[in-house]
Amino acid sequence: MHHIVENQRNFFNTNTTKNLQFRLTQLDKLYSVLKNNEQALYDAIYKDFKKSEFDTYTSELALIFHDIKDAKRNIYKWARRKKVRTNLMNFPGKSYIIKEPLGVCLVIGAWNYPYQLSLSPVVAALAAGNTVILKPSELPAHSSKVMATLINKTFDPKILKVVEGGVPETTELLEQDFDKIFFTGSTRVGRIVYEAAAKNLTPVTLELGGKSPAFITKDCNLKITVKRLVWAKFLNAGQTCIAPDYVFVEKAIEQNFMEAIKAEIEKEQFAFENNNYVQIINDKNFERLEKMIVPDKVAYGGSTNAPERYIQPTILHKVTFNDPSMQEEIFGPILPVLSYTTLQEAIERSRQLPKPLSAYIFTGSKKNREEVLQQLSFGGGAVNDAVMHISNPKLPFGGVGHSGIGSYHGKAGFDGFSHKKSILHRATWLELPLKYFPHSASKLKWIKRLMKLQ
Numbered sequence: 001m002h003h004i005v006e007n008q009r010n011f012f013n014t015n016t017t018k019n020l021q022f023r024l025t026q027l028d029k030l031y032s033v034l035k036n037n038e039q040a041l042y043d044a045i046y047k048d049f050k051k052s053e054f055d056t057y058t059s060e061l062a063l064i065f066h067d068i069k070d071a072k073r074n075i076y077k078w079a080r081r082k083k084v085r086t087n088l089m090n091f092p093g094k095s096y097i098i099k100e101p102l103g104v105c106l107v108i109g110a111w112n113y114p115y116q117l118s119l120s121p122v123v124a125a126l127a128a129g130n131t132v133i134l135k136p137s138e139l140p141a142h143s144s145k146v147m148a149t150l151i152n153k154t155f156d157p158k159i160l161k162v163v164e165g166g167v168p169e170t171t172e173l174l175e176q177d178f179d180k181i182f183f184t185g186s187t188r189v190g191r192i193v194y195e196a197a198a199k200n201l202t203p204v205t206l207e208l209g210g211k212s213p214a215f216i217t218k219d220c221n222l223k224i225t226v227k228r229l230v231w232a233k234f235l236n237a238g239q240t241c242i243a244p245d246y247v248f249v250e251k252a253i254e255q256n257f258m259e260a261i262k263a264e265i266e267k268e269q270f271a272f273e274n275n276n277y278v279q280i281i282n283d284k285n286f287e288r289l290e291k292m293i294v295p296d297k298v299a300y301g302g303s304t305n306a307p308e309r310y311i312q313p314t315i316l317h318k319v320t321f322n323d324p325s326m327q328e329e330i331f332g333p334i335l336p337v338l339s340y341t342t343l344q345e346a347i348e349r350s351r352q353l354p355k356p357l358s359a360y361i362f363t364g365s366k367k368n369r370e371e372v373l374q375q376l377s378f379g380g381g382a383v384n385d386a387v388m389h390i391s392n393p394k395l396p397f398g399g400v401g402h403s404g405i406g407s408y409h410g411k412a413g414f415d416g417f418s419h420k421k422s423i424l425h426r427a428t429w430l431e432l433p434l435k436y437f438p439h440s441a442s443k444l445k446w447i448k449r450l451m452k453l454q
Ligand code: NAD
Pocket: 108, 109, 110, 111, 112, 113, 117, 135, 136, 137, 138, 165, 166, 167, 170, 171, 184, 185, 186, 187, 188, 189, 190, 192, 206, 207, 208, 209, 210, 240, 241, 242, 329, 331, 357, 399, 404
């Protein structure tokens, strides 16, 4: 590991990656190798957890392709020196900010969207002029392998290298001196990464998880609400970091909501053979999820099949904060429904949990919307929708508090892998004597006047 990092650092120090044309070439290479091997990517992920071509394209590859195109289109704008106003104290002069790449970066991916969560940060890092070591999650073994094979045969390891492995390999990587670590995964491992990064004062982006609530008020458009909610929850069998984790519905529409959501799940016909449903990633997660299905709370679904790692879309009703499903992030196809009398009470209850990665409010009222948006702290979210905010690259994506540090996508990703070097550039044709010895009352008066004018 040490060797790979050192080779990348030596290459970075040649300044080659500072050249924008060089970066564009790397992005083109990445685009081509993924495009030319799309089928291999679909086959690998299907073997891992039966994820279909449709879902893999729409929720993984399309986003990566878009990221590459977006970075290529905007690279000159994002990398440009930015002029800022110079204050009077520094007249005559000019001021500007140089975006410089950080250096050798480590990207650690999660398993649930193995391609997108590994490669979108890589796109941002390369566009910003860094070299990258990517460590995908080891759980989807075929997806990890296909990325390693394709990338390692296409890229010079001094620029981009995939290192496969689990805890021992990641631990060894974390002992190296990086200029940036970008981690996607659980809050628990996020802490381990943060601690390792602190030893070298390495900046981090931590993309973590949490329990993302969906609030539903009686004045919502119920038909659209359940349609969007069901799609967002059961996409990838609920194994989505920004999936609605639990629902808080206003008591006045609780029964209607329960009927509507059950009907919508029926309509969607989630099944492996319909290519719109996936397996639980492994036995450990399957068993963890099964324990959350308390039989007398099941309002819909609840059936499971261990050898197939299948869990039916499941709705739990009349759930309280003491239920197993409310003790941790669910990360599976189980949706607990809680009810409230006043929205304020629901917000206050949710606020007792750590700040989530997302929150959603389905409502027709501005007052309700603003109550949630202004009182609850969360990474990002949507009004009258769920999950889709991730698809707008103009919206920086990331958490707050326990759900993460920093953000990416589009320009936010480029900036996350860049240092803003601030420069004051003075002219030499004038030098005011104010700051120099000997000091005097009149000099101080002038300094105070100038400060007021700033
Ligand atoms: P995880 O934390 O178990 O694993 C993430 C990565 O860390 C993997 O590459 C793994 O190999 C590595 N890792 C695991 N244990 C480690 C250790 N002890 N030391 C060093 N490295 C270690 O997370 P996961 O199960 O892959 O993903 C699920 C979690 O990730 C959920 O909490 C989910 O919300 C979160 N998530 C967040 C986002 C986001 O964008 N914010 C996206 C997807 C998933």
